[in-house]
Every structure is written in structure tokens, then in C-alpha cells.
Amino acid sequence: MAEETRTSSAGGERSGGDRERSGPRGPRPAGGPGGPREGGRKFFRRKKVCKFCVEKIEAVNYKDVRLLAQFIAESGKITPRRLTGVCTPHQRRLSRAIKQARNIALLPFAGRVQ
Numbered sequence: 001m002a003e004e005t006r007t008s009s010a011g012g013e014r015s016g017g018d019r020e021r022s023g024p025r026g027p028r029p030a031g032g033p034g035g036p037r038e039g040g041r042k043f044f045r046r047k048k049v050c051k052f053c054v055e056k057i058e059a060v061n062y063k064d065v066r067l068l069a070q071f072i073a074e075s076g077k078i079t080p081r082r083l084t085g086v087c088t089p090h091q092r093r094l095s096r097a098i099k100q101a102r103n104i105a106l107l108p109f110a111g112r113v114q
């Protein structure tokens with residue numbers, strides 16, 4: 001015979017009570033950030049069109065420095081496609097042309113040393 005002894009602790013604690021928070025605070029000084037900040041970008045978006053497609057330039061000539069220079073950043077790096085809008089096949093030819101032009105010193109490897 002086994003007796004089970006249950007110990008049921010029924011704790012019915014009532015946590016009641018009306019808590020009224022009545023804290024009359026002082027009038028808030030209208031603080032916070034003052035005027036709306038105007039953070040306007042200076043770069044405006046232009047509709048990106050591949051320049052080579054528009055002008056129907058099939059092969060990018062590495063001797064055309066003026067053309068290549070448009071796709072080179074100030075630092076001498078090749079501007080990424082997402083910035084210039086050049087399509088992929090043209091970007092590939094362009095980068096190759098730029099590298100060729102660099103090799104024969106038409107374009108700088110590095111523009112400015114900071």
C-alpha cells in the first residue's frame with residue numbers, strides 16, 4: 001500500500017490594489033531636435049544608359065584617352081558599372097582598354113596619392 005500524499009499548495013495571493021499614479025509633473029519644455037534637417041543628396045540620379053550602346057561603339061579603343069578618362073575615378077580606378085551605367089559587355093571591353101592604356105602610359109595607374 002502506498003499512500004500518495006499530495007501537497008497541493010494553493011497559493012492564491014491577490015495582488016490587487018488600486019495604484020494610482022498621480023504625479024503631476026511640470027510642464028515639459030518643448031525640447032527635442034529643433035528644425036527638420038535637410039539632408040539632400042548632391043548627387044542627382046540620371047537615367048543610366050550605356051554610353052557605348054548609345055553611340056554604338058562596338059570596340060573600345062584603348063587609344064581614346066578622352067573616352068576612357070570618363071570612366072576613371074579621380075584616384076585612377078576604373079569606375080564601377082553601377083555608377084556609370086555601362087552595360088556588362090562594354091564594361092569588360094572598357095576595363096580592358098583602360099588597362100592597355102595604362103600599360104602604355106596613356107592613363108595613370110594611380111591618380112593622386114593622398
Ligand SMILES: [Zn+2]
Pocket residue numbers: 050051052053054086087088089090
Ligand atoms: Zn553597352
